[in-house]
Amino acid sequence: xxxxxxxxxxxxxxGNPSRAAMLVSLLGGKALPAGDLARAAGISPQTASTHLAKxxxxxxxxxxxxxRHKYFRLANSEVGHALEALQTISPPKPIRSLRESxxxxxxxxxxxxxxxxxxKIGVALTDRLLEMNFIEKSGKEFLLNAKGKIKLHEFGxxxxxxxxxxxxxxxxxxxWSERRxxxxxxxxxxxxxxxxxxxxxxxxxxxxxxxxxxxxxKGLSDEFxxxxxxx
Amino acid sequence: xxxxxxxxxxxxxxGNPSRAAMLVSLLGGKALPAGDLARAAGISPQTASTHLAKxxxxxxxxxxxxxRHKYFRLANSEVGHALEALQTISPPKPIRSLRESxxxxxxxxxxxxxxxxxxKIGVALTDRLLEMNFIEKSGKEFLLNAKGKIKLHEFGxxxxxxxxxxxxxxxxxxxWSERRxxxxxxxxxxxxxxxxxxxxxxxxxxxxxxxxxxxxxKGLSDEFxxxxxxx
DNA sequence: GCAATATTTCGGTTATCATCGAAGTATGAA
DNA sequence: TTCATACTTCGATGATAACCGAAATATTGC
Numbered sequence: 001x002x003x004x005x006x007x008x009x010x011x012x013x014x015g016n017p018s019r020a021a022m023l024v025s026l027l028g029g030k031a032l033p034a035g036d037l038a039r040a041a042g043i044s045p046q047t048a049s050t051h052l053a054k055x056x057x058x059x060x061x062x063x064x065x066x067x068r069h070k071y072f073r074l075a076n077s078e079v080g081h082a083l084e085a086l087q088t089i090s091p092p093k094p095i096r097s098l099r100e101s102x103x104x105x106x107x108x109x110x111x112x113x114x115x116x117x118x119x120k121i122g123v124a125l126t127d128r129l130l131e132m133n134f135i136e137k138s139g140k141e142f143l144l145n146a147k148g149k150i151k152l153h154e155f156g157x158x159x160x161x162x163x164x165x166x167x168x169x170x171x172x173x174x175x176w177s178e179r180r181x182x183x184x185x186x187x188x189x190x191x192x193x194x195x196x197x198x199x200x201x202x203x204x205x206x207x208x209x210x211x212x213x214x215x216x217x218k219g220l221s222d223e224f225x226x227x228x229x230x231x
Numbered sequence: 232x233x234x235x236x237x238x239x240x241x242x243x244x245x246g247n248p249s250r251a252a253m254l255v256s257l258l259g260g261k262a263l264p265a266g267d268l269a270r271a272a273g274i275s276p277q278t279a280s281t282h283l284a285k286x287x288x289x290x291x292x293x294x295x296x297x298x299r300h301k302y303f304r305l306a307n308s309e310v311g312h313a314l315e316a317l318q319t320i321s322p323p324k325p326i327r328s329l330r331e332s333x334x335x336x337x338x339x340x341x342x343x344x345x346x347x348x349x350x351k352i353g354v355a356l357t358d359r360l361l362e363m364n365f366i367e368k369s370g371k372e373f374l375l376n377a378k379g380k381i382k383l384h385e386f387g388x389x390x391x392x393x394x395x396x397x398x399x400x401x402x403x404x405x406x407w408s409e410r411r412x413x414x415x416x417x418x419x420x421x422x423x424x425x426x427x428x429x430x431x432x433x434x435x436x437x438x439x440x441x442x443x444x445x446x447x448x449k450g451l452s453d454e455f456x457x458x459x460x461x462x
Numbered sequence: 463g464c465a466a467t468a469t470t471t472c473g474g475t476t477a478t479c480a481t482c483g484a485a486g487t488a489t490g491a492a
Numbered sequence: 493t494t495c496a497t498a499c500t501t502c503g504a505t506g507a508t509a510a511c512c513g514a515a516a517t518a519t520t521g522c
């Protein structure tokens with residue numbers, strides 16, 4: 001019987017540990033060169049090259065060439081969505097090293113999820129927006145009310161729901177580390193972009209973990225009543 | 232670097248063609264015995280047994296024993312969601328036989344997707360509910376308005392949003408065959424259950440394709456202005 | 463108790479594929 | 493031109509796992 005779309009092919013591509021590591025590295029939304037992806041997966045450049053070719057062929061990644069560098073990124077948000085959906089049904093992986101443990105903590109604390117903020121911070125900020133009555137839950141979606149619209153506009157976030165873009169405005173995205181929802185969609189992305197702009201958060205050297213700066217700690221407290229504690 | 236939850240393990244489980252076939256068979260939401268799943272995947276019972284044990288171990292399936300039969304079903308709706316998300320990024324599989332072609336047409340026309348209605352019919356019925364102003368789009372979610380609440384209540388659908396259930400009320404589910412949204416969530420499930428109850432739709436012998444009965448053709452036309460054409 | 467059905471366990475075979483060394487291509491720098 | 497860097501292709505190796513035959517276990521029906 002075997003129905004139709006061959007999901008097994010795509011799943012087995014994601015199912016290789018090296019390829020999965022590369023895809024997860026790209027979940028942050030940024031494009032990365034082949035060498036970086038090889039290092040992220042802990043494999044040789046040759047091996048990475050064959051993997052990347054397969055991912056391109058399957059339409060999971062797209063490639064941009066800049067001189068001798070080739071940058072890779074997720075082909076579209078549906079790929080990111082599928083990866084996140086897989087993460088929510090994946091059991092947690094045992095930790096091997098202190099380094100991994102530290103990185104895991106950093107990721108659980110704050111990271112970007114494709115293009116918006118996730119981790120403890122992502123969930124906590126979303127909670128504050130709810131508590132301060134700027135957004136409301138509505139099924140698998142958040143609604144931005146008038147009060148919130150004003151607040152975010154003042155904060156410098158361009159709040160516009162372009163009717164053209166089929167993209168969801170303020171999705172609820174299930175956080176794999178917190179197992180709770182954080183703010184995603186175009187609103188989540190705009191807000192996150194603004195936080196980078198203000199230098200309240202910044203990318204850590206590699207991976208998609210982010211760090212909250214001193215300015216960010218103060219700012220998030222003043223603007224959103226989000227009090228960060230050092231753990 | 233390799234972040235944390237080992238998504239690769241789950242993905243590689245889904246990535247085996249035999250296991251994928253079994254999982255897809257279970258997407259209809261029904262529980263099936265091991266033997267049926269073996270046949271669906273075209274493998275021997277021994278092989279199926281080892282596959283099923285792995286899927287159970289990984290938490291993708293749950294098992295219920297009735298005498299010498301063991302029934303398997305998807306562990307939760309998140310597993311179904313992940314499978315659907317993978318289908319949306321999977322390329323269509325080439326058709327080999329007339330039989331496969333017919334089955335594909337049947338699936339594209341009407342099928343159950345975990346527990347709600349999908350395919351042409353699923354999308355068309357959702358469209359009618361929108362056009363008749365019973366539900367409204369709101370991001371990745373539908374909202375049931377007062378008019379719709381009355382209509383569906385009259386129609387015999389129990390419309391209640393139990394605050395306990397974390398499940399989404401009226402999700403928009405991306406249809407892999409139509410590439411458009413249909414009504415999912417608990418409302419989608421209730422409505423579909425009612426259509427079965429009224430015998431407006433019925434399961435086809437195997438798989439998750441469904442057939443619209445004569446009563447269904449008349450009923451859908453009368454109640455929702457959905458005029459089915461024979462293709 | 464005995465035969466039939468449903469499922470699981472074991473063992474051995476086979477095929478696939480991830481991997482890297484070595485060599486090849488392309489771009490940029492000196 | 494020459495060298496260095498970034499990536500790709502080829503070929504060989506090795507490990508994994510899907511698969512089925514055979515046999516074991518469990519349940520139902522006679």
